[in-house]
Amino acid sequence: DIQMTQSPSSLSASVGDRVTLTCRASQRISTYLNWFQQKPGKAPTLLVYAASSLQNGVPSRFSGSGSGTDFTLTISSLLPDDFATYFCQQSYSTPFTFGPGTKVDIK
Amino acid sequence: QVQLQESGPGLVKPSGTLSLTCAVSGGSFSSGNWWSWVRQPPGKGLEWIGEINHSGSTNYNPSLKSRVTLSIDKSKNQFSLKLSSVTAADTAVYYCARLRAVPGTCYYFDYWGQGTLVTVSS
Numbered sequence: 001d002i003q004m005t006q007s008p009s010s011l012s013a014s015v016g017d018r019v020t021l022t023c024r025a026s027q028r029i030s031t032y033l034n035w036f037q038q039k040p041g042k043a044p045t046l047l048v049y050a051a052s053s054l055q056n057g058v059p060s061r062f063s064g065s066g067s068g069t070d071f072t073l074t075i076s077s078l079l080p081d082d083f084a085t086y087f088c089q090q091s092y093s094t095p096f097t098f099g100p101g102t103k104v105d106i107k
Numbered sequence: 108q109v110q111l112q113e114s115g116p117g118l119v120k121p122s123g124t125l126s127l128t129c130a131v132s133g134g135s136f137s138s139g140n141w142w143s144w145v146r147q148p149p150g151k152g153l154e155w156i157g158e159i160n161h162s163g164s165t166n167y168n169p170s171l172k173s174r175v176t177l178s179i180d181k182s183k184n185q186f187s188l189k190l191s192s193v194t195a196a197d198t199a200v201y202y203c204a205r206l207r208a209v210p211g212t213c214y215y216f217d218y219w220g221q222g223t224l225v226t227v228s229s
Contacts (some may be wrong), residue, residue: 001169009174043202043222044153049215085179087153093213095168096143098153 002026002090012107017078021102023057023071023088030031032092035064035073038101048073053081080103111203111220119197119227127202129159129220131213136161140207142186143216144177145176146199154199158206159186165203200224 003026013019023033031051036044046055048064051071061076075082083106088099110139115127136142144156157167159177169173171190179186189215190197201223 032213036216043219044216045219046215046217049207049217050213053213055215055217089153089216094155094158094166096155097171098155100152 001028001095002091002093004088004097005100006088006099008087008102010105012105013078014107015078015080018076019075019104021073021086021104023066023073023099025069025071025090025092028068029090029092031067032090033064033066033071033101034089034091035045035062036087036089037082037084038087040077044087075104080106108115108139108217109205111205111218113203113220113223115223115225117224117226119193119225119228120229121194123193123227125188125193125197125201125225125227127188127201127203127225128185129187130182130183131205134205134218135185136181136184139208141166141214143180143204143206144188145202145204145216145219146197147202147222148196148199153188156188156190156201160161193229198225198227 007022013104033051035048052064085101085103087101110132112130119125143158159165161180174191176189203220205218207217
């Protein structure tokens with residue numbers, strides 16, 4: 001199985017901050033990497049697919065980059081609605097696997 | 108707009124079989140999509156269980172493969188999960204999701220159900 005790791009596991013930030021989350025795969029996965037946002041008690045929602053493609057309806061303050069084993073999700077200017085947990089997920093091979101998540105909370 | 112809705116018992120006894128159904132509306136079981144189950148134990152991360160396509164082909168997580176069966180009923184626009192020999196470790200929120208597949212390019216879960224909590228307890 002491909003192992004996914006994320007850093008940091010949590011971070012505190014303020015509204016308006018620029019935030020960068022990191023995801024690493026245990027082997028090269030090209031750009032088969034997706035990012036999700038999850039709020040408490042809700043299903044995950046897709047933000048970015050194929051490492052850098054923004055899902056329809058997702059605000060442009062979100063962006064993704066990377067290929068191979070290292071990926072980032074950047075939120076250019078945090079809004080109150082962005083405080084949530086973010087997961088990366090590889091779709092290079094089954095079993096599809098998720099990172100453990102990064103929780104972004106209010107400083 | 109595609110919508111998915113899970114249904115099934117919220118409580119299952121140890122050693123029993125967990126059975127859930129996902130009803131799909133606003134879309135069809137056309138080629139190009141796979142239909143998945145993902146679970147999340149309380150306070151923990153996400154685990155992919157398996158997937159099925161419109162023709163009934165399946166892929167399972169090896170960690171669960173011996174206990175999992177997925178099926179599809181195109182006439183009812185739904186697909187189902189059965190997980191046998193459950194223990195407390197199977198207690199989780201179970202999500203169904205659509206995997207959009209663009210072979211050779213990308214695969215991503217674009218639509219999710221709201222999730223249903225299944226507790227394994229006597």
